[in-house]
Every structure is written in structure tokens, then in C-alpha cells.
Amino acid sequence: MNILILGYGKMGKIISQMAEERGHRIVAKINIENVADLDHLNTDDIDVAIEFSQPSSAVGNITWCMQHNVPVVVGTTGWMEEKEAMTALCTQKNGALFYASNFSIGVNIFFKVNAFLAKLMNEQTAYQADLEEIHHTEKKDAPSGTAITLAEGLINNNNRYSKWKLKEGEEKTEEGVLPITSKRIDPAPGTHIVSYTSDIDDITIKHTAHNRKGFALGAVLVAEWLPGKKGVLSMNDFLDF
Structure with missing residues (x-):
């Protein structure tokens, strides 16, 4: 070809x-x-x-x-x-x-796991969702496209969130908004973490790429x-x- x-x-x-x-x-x-x-x-x-x-x-x-x-x-x-x-x-x-x-095939499986978990967490009001992504310093856009896809997958499957927002520093997140933290660190082909945090426990799913x-x-x-x-x-x- x-x-x-x-x-x-x-x-x-x-x-x-x-x-x-x-x-x-x-x-x-x-x-x-x-x-x-x-x-x-x-x-x-x-x-x-x-x-x-x-x-x-x-x-x-x-x-x-x-x-x-x-x-x-x-x-x-x-x-x-x-x-x-x-x-x-x-x-x-x-x-x-x-x-x-x-x-990545693994990331696309991760997308499906993320959407399924979002559905399971739909009625669990004690938990606050957040998303973190880490990439190399040459990556121009933030948040990453993968992080946006994860955010959209979560929002589309959980009616407690209506939009996402790139988090700046320690600012407080509004209700109904999914915060995304973007970090640029070398070397880092790509890490994405979706967390649900409560006073009692945390639930976290994570995908880490070892190379490109x-x-x-x-x-x-x-x-x-x-x-x-x-x-x-x-x-x-x-x-x-």
C-alpha cells in the first residue's frame, strides 16, 4: 500500500x-x-x-x-x-x-471501561469525579484529545456532570463540572487517570502508555x-x- x-x-x-x-x-x-x-x-x-x-x-x-x-x-x-x-x-x-x-487498542478499551464506570457511579452522589492527564512537554494542546474523549464519555454516561473544565491551580470546581488537570512532564508518552473520590474511599482507573x-x-x-x-x-x- x-x-x-x-x-x-x-x-x-x-x-x-x-x-x-x-x-x-x-x-x-x-x-x-x-x-x-x-x-x-x-x-x-x-x-x-x-x-x-x-x-x-x-x-x-x-x-x-x-x-x-x-x-x-x-x-x-x-x-x-x-x-x-x-x-x-x-x-x-x-x-x-x-x-x-x-x-492505542488499550486506550480504546479504557474508553469503554470509563463509560461503564460512569454509568455505575451515576447515583453515587458521595463521590466527586476528576480526570488527570500527563504528557511530554512538546505536546501543544491541553487537555489532551484523549482526556477530552474520556471526559465526554463520562459526561454522556453520568447525569451529574454537564461539562468539563481545565483546572487551574487549586481553584474550586463548580457543581456539575468535571475538572481536568493537565501536566506536562518529560519523558511521558501519556498517562490518563479517572478518579471518583469520597470521604470514605477512592475509585481510580488508569492507563499508562510505555511508549508511542x-x-x-x-x-x-x-x-x-x-x-x-x-x-x-x-x-x-x-x-x-
Whole structure:
């Protein structure tokens, strides 16, 4: 399979290596320094694109893929304010846009455990929920896309919370608001902790990534699966949860 890499930072490099190890060909590796090379690519020679760039570049990269009929797997977070517009463009162009805040199989199982626990805790008013995420210092967006997905999963399954808020220092959390604490520490591929705290006890679930390989492999597996599909797709479609 011929793969276009959009974003050639740490994740892009691991994805490229893993894709080549699985027998795929990398057509081009595009980053901010050589983005003009997109204009010279033969799109007939591209089966799928994998987009792991920066929030400021993601929308432009997705738009390019939709306009050139290239299915795209997107792992960049921090551009969700444009998700509706990109969904509309994908529909208009009859394209394929696969977005996930996290491609790790383990994290996506963690999402399901989080949603189930939120349902169980729905009537347990003695407990206050909170969420913490830890990433490396180069990560630009806070909270992380994974943390936002966890927050949305909790809110959608627990009627005691209506929104989330990034916690600043020791500020007190309003009722009905899920606080998210974001920490940036090196080295830290990613840790996410969901806690329910009461005066009597705590209930905590936690996912810790040991390296980026799980994210990269998941992205490549999705890229292998995506060609031929249409619409806006997610890990729920891929894993058939």
C-alpha cells in the first residue's frame, strides 16, 4: 500500500518505520518545511494518508486530502472546533475521514471501561469525579484529545456532570463540572487517570502508555483498513465495539 505521511515529527517517524516494516511504501513525508511538495504529488499513487501534524496544520491537511480524494487517518488533536466543517467537506466530497484522539487498542478499551464506570457511579452522589492527564512537554494542546474523549464519555454516561473544565491551580470546581488537570512532564508518552473520590474511599482507573508504538501501530492498522470506506469514521467502527 502507498501511504502519504502528513506530519513528520516523533509520531510520524515511528508510523513511517512501522508502515515500512509491514511492507508498505511511503510516497512522501510532508511537514511544515516542505508542505509545498503536496502540489507536486501524483494523487493516483496514494492509497491513504496518515495525518499526525500540529493543530494549526491539521485542517489544511484534511482539506487537501478531501479535495484530492485521498482517504485520511487523523491523529492530530486540538482542532475540534473545525470538526463540523471537515465533516461537511467529507460528505460533500464523498471522502473518507477517520479521526481518533488515540489509536492505542488499550486506550480504546479504557474508553469503554470509563463509560461503564460512569454509568455505575451515576447515583453515587458521595463521590466527586476528576480526570488527570500527563504528557511530554512538546505536546501543544491541553487537555489532551484523549482526556477530552474520556471526559465526554463520562459526561454522556453520568447525569451529574454537564461539562468539563481545565483546572487551574487549586481553584474550586463548580457543581456539575468535571475538572481536568493537565501536566506536562518529560519523558511521558501519556498517562490518563479517572478518579471518583469520597470521604470514605477512592475509585481510580488508569492507563499508562510505555511508549508511542501502540499509537503508531493502531494508526497503521487503521490505514490498512480505511481504503474503500466512505464517511467520517472512528475507532468504534474499526474495532466494532
